[in-house]
Amino acid sequence: xxxxxILLVAVFTTGMMLTSCGGGTQPxxxxxxxxxxxxxxxxxxMPKGEQIYKSKxxxxxxxxxxxxxxIFPPLASSDYxxxxxxxxxxxxxxxxxxxxxVNGKKYTQEMTPQVETKExxxxxxxxxxxxxxxxxxxxxxDDVKIVEIKPRTAAPPVR
Ligand code: HEC
Numbered sequence: 001x002x003x004x005x006i007l008l009v010a011v012f013t014t015g016m017m018l019t020s021c022g023g024g025t026q027p028x029x030x031x032x033x034x035x036x037x038x039x040x041x042x043x044x045x046m047p048k049g050e051q052i053y054k055s056k057x058x059x060x061x062x063x064x065x066x067x068x069x070x071i072f073p074p075l076a077s078s079d080y081x082x083x084x085x086x087x088x089x090x091x092x093x094x095x096x097x098x099x100x101x102v103n104g105k106k107y108t109q110e111m112t113p114q115v116e117t118k119e120x121x122x123x124x125x126x127x128x129x130x131x132x133x134x135x136x137x138x139x140x141x142d143d144v145k146i147v148e149i150k151p152r153t154a155a156p157p158v159r
Contacts, residue, residue, distance in 0.1 A: 042126050042138045045119070049127030056114055057124065065132030071109060073102035076132035085125060085139035086147065092121040094150045113152060118144055 053061075057075070061067045065076035075081055080102040081088050097110040115121050122141055129136030 036137050038126075038130065038138050042140065045123035046127050046130070048120070049123035049125070050131075052115060052120055052124040053127055053131075057128075060111070065128065065134075070105055070107065073100065073105070073107045075128045076134060078102050081128070082134070082136050085129065085136070086143055088125050088128075089118070089121045089139060089144045090147045092125060093118065093147065113150075116149075118147065118149070 060072040061075050062072070065074060067074040073080065080100055091111065092114050095111050095113040099106065099108050101107075115124065118141055122139055122144060126138050128134065129138060
């Protein structure tokens with residue numbers, strides 16, 4: 001088993017609050033395939049998404065997005081992620097503790113809630129969908145209207 005020694009990454013940047021809004025007349029998330037151009041409001045979320053990725057997700061999912069086999073699932077070319085973007089946003093917001101098969105490998109560890117707002121969750125997932133070799137299209141705030149932010153059982157992560 002590989003050692004997880006990237007806790008050195010402690011880049012907590014503050015500021016940079018990008019606001020954005022999801023358009024109401026866009027195609028459903030599943031239809032936004034690689035060939036669809038990324039709209040400007042989604043592009044505008046990417047820098048904050050990148051910042052969130054590099055300060056939080058990187059610890060487990062790694063700088064490459066490859067994760068650690070059988071412990072932290074990959075976000076790069078993840079069949080699981082790419083098959084349901086709304087679910088990915090919900091998991092980033094509310095955490096996940098289920099058994100999942102990602103690219104043929106089983107994952108059972110818990111991911112705690114990672115972000116506090118839908119804007120942050122959508123921003124970081126859009127970053128992930130378009131990095132690490134992914135051409136995964138995009139997801140809008142409108143797409144995730146149905147996602148509920150579940151009450152936190154523990155204190156929110158320190159920013
Ligand atoms: C402490 C480690 C940890 C951190 C930090 C973390 N994750 Fe995860 N992530 C996991 C684990 C473990 C799972 C599998 C959860 C399960 O089995 O229910 C997972 C699953 C996922 C999945 C679904 C599976 C997949 O590979 O497609 C997505 C999407 C995801 N994480 C996104 C993120 C994003 C975005 C961030 C940063 C905002 C993040 N994670 C931060 C550990 C982590």
